[in-house]
Amino acid sequence: MKIVKTVSEIREIIKEWRKAGYSIGLVPTMGYLHAGHGSLIKQSVKNNDKTVVSVFVNPTQFGPNEDLEKYPRDIKRDSELVQSLGGDIIFNPEPEEMYKKNNATTVKVEVLSQKLCGVTRPIHFAGVCQVVSKLFNIVTPDNAYFGLKDFQQYVIINKMVEDLNFPVKINPCAIVREESGLALSSRNVYLTDEERKSALSLNQSLRYAKSLISSGEKRASFIIDEITKIINNVPYSKIDYVKIVDIDTLDDIDTVENRYAVLLAVYIGKTRLIDNFAELS
Secondary structure, three states: OEEEOOHHHHHHHHHHHHOOOOEEEEEEEEOOOOHHHHHHHHHHHHOOOOOEEOOOOOOOOOOOOOOOOOOOOHHHHHHHHHHHOOEEEEOOOOOHHHOOOOOOOOOOOHHHHOOOOOOOOOHHHHHHHHHHHHHHHHHOOOOEEEEOOOOOHHHHHHHHHHHHHOOOEEEEEEOOEOOOEEEEOOHHHHHHHHHHHHHHHHHHHHHHHHHHHHHHOOOOOOOOOOHHHHOOOOEEEEEEEEEEEEOOOEEEEEEEEOEEEEEEEEEEEEEEEEEEEEOOO
């Protein structure tokens, strides 16, 4: 397993892999890897001859007063995990390598990027699309792997790939949770012990919503109210949004039937967490 820092070096390696006829998987991450990332890496290693894991805390997706500087970083820890899972390369560029001076090009998926997380983080998805499109151009993967915890991101990346004709298959991977039910996130490290207890309300509310739907409840407004009650009943919590949406358009729906997602974003203390469940069929 090798750590590569420059675009030119990884392109040379990819060139040799292509000559050998290898298939290539890409797992884009911001590092501080956990078992959720590990599940993506395992899928890529299983399905491709070679796997590249990008570890890059992308500055263009952080707004003012967000946690760019304090976002957790540990490349040694990351490299040990990637190697243990059979990954071949970590692409770990510096910001100056990815964004030259006077960079003037952006990539934005309109409409989808302006909903849900895009309301409170208006530049976030433009930054995500910018860096992912660059990674696709640099690594030229056959397959790329994204976790469904970031459901809006998954929908937006799919749309970008469709609109810009990237020759890459987007593979969604299930949310990985702690034994407690809390969705794995690099930002969980910010939570105090008491905040962590309150954070469990996210999954608890989603599980209750799922049980309501399974028992025949179809009123989105009622389900949202029940989720809201559970989360508001714990300390340190402040809801950003609770939504039930169409999985293609991310538009609010009134009646829960097929192809929907129940999405929420909640501040626990100062830490913003997201979680969801979706019916994709």
